[in-house]
Amino acid sequence: TGINFDHYDNIPIDISGNNVPEPITQFTSPPLDNLLVENIKLARFNKPTPIQKYSIPIVNQGRDLMACAQTGSGKTDAFLFPILSKAFSLGPSINNNNDNDNDANQYNKISKYRAKNIKPIILILAPTRELANQIFEEARKFSYRSWIRPCVVYGGTNIFTQMKNLENGSQLLVATPGRLNDLMERGKISLSNIKYLILDEADRMLDMGFELQIRQIVEHYDMPIATSRQTLMFSATFPSNIQNLAGDFLNDYIFLSVGKIGS
Ligand code: ADP
Ligand code: MG
Numbered sequence: 001t002g003i004n005f006d007h008y009d010n011i012p013i014d015i016s017g018n019n020v021p022e023p024i025t026q027f028t029s030p031p032l033d034n035l036l037v038e039n040i041k042l043a044r045f046n047k048p049t050p051i052q053k054y055s056i057p058i059v060n061q062g063r064d065l066m067a068c069a070q071t072g073s074g075k076t077d078a079f080l081f082p083i084l085s086k087a088f089s090l091g092p093s094i095n096n097n098n099d100n101d102n103d104a105n106q107y108n109k110i111s112k113y114r115a116k117n118i119k120p121i122i123l124i125l126a127p128t129r130e131l132a133n134q135i136f137e138e139a140r141k142f143s144y145r146s147w148i149r150p151c152v153v154y155g156g157t158n159i160f161t162q163m164k165n166l167e168n169g170s171q172l173l174v175a176t177p178g179r180l181n182d183l184m185e186r187g188k189i190s191l192s193n194i195k196y197l198i199l200d201e202a203d204r205m206l207d208m209g210f211e212l213q214i215r216q217i218v219e220h221y222d223m224p225i226a227t228s229r230q231t232l233m234f235s236a237t238f239p240s241n242i243q244n245l246a247g248d249f250l251n252d253y254i255f256l257s258v259g260k261i262g263s
Helices: 034-042 050-060 075-088 103-116 129-142 159-166 177-185 202-207 211-218 240-249
Strands: 013-016 065-068 122-125 150-153 172-175 196-199 230-235 254-258
Touching: 013 050, 034 075, 034 129, 050 065, 050 075, 050 254, 075 122, 075 129, 075 196, 075 230, 122 129, 122 177, 122 211, 129 150, 129 172, 150 159, 150 177, 159 177, 172 177, 177 211, 196 240, 202 211, 202 230, 202 240, 211 240, 230 240
Parallel strands: 065 230, 065 254, 122 172, 122 196, 150 172, 196 230
Antiparallel strands: 013 254
């Protein structure tokens, strides 16, 4: 089952930056959290794709990353796995083997914790509703049995329904830039707790004219500065406007390119 990524094994890797960590070869912990490794097993993923082998230890060590790879290379999980793994350890665990505590009690505790924390700690920006939904579904699959509640917001649909859903709390928010700005202006989302910021398909977001919207979010006074958050950018191409954005948003970043990329 699943996709055969073996043909990716011989593709060229280009990597640069200070103190680049060694790639991993398996999804076994460490460096990944045990609960995440269980969820990866449930999804029947046998081994990491090339971009995942390199990105997992880089992100796990807290480094900023600019990654270029083509569609279908496993980019979404390349950032979701290490980010979720780190985020799992920030909250309460439901796997703590406490004999006096049944599952229902544990879930109750977690939902109370969620309600108090309505500011997301993970923000993922994506260009379209379809992409945002794909990332959201992947995040939901791999945050199974964790304290992380993913939410997704995008334009073209009822904003009040999205606001109601956000009121239940969200630690991981997937958003298109326009709708996120709208929700921020309405005071429904605060970025002050963001620890992890991911720009997926950055080149496509710029092609669609989202640069100003993106800058309004990333340079917002609520958003922690580059040295106080971890920032990852993913793109299929690396033209000068993406290089400029990387220079502005990332701090001491590692550049990773998998396969031949366009520019
Ligand atoms: P990209 O963002 O590079 O276009 P995706 O992250 O959407 O690629 O991955 C493409 C598909 O491959 C998804 O359905 C995803 O669930 C699956 N996938 C990702 N990583 C693995 C893996 N290590 N093993 C098996 N399937 C994987
Ligand atoms: Mg993708």
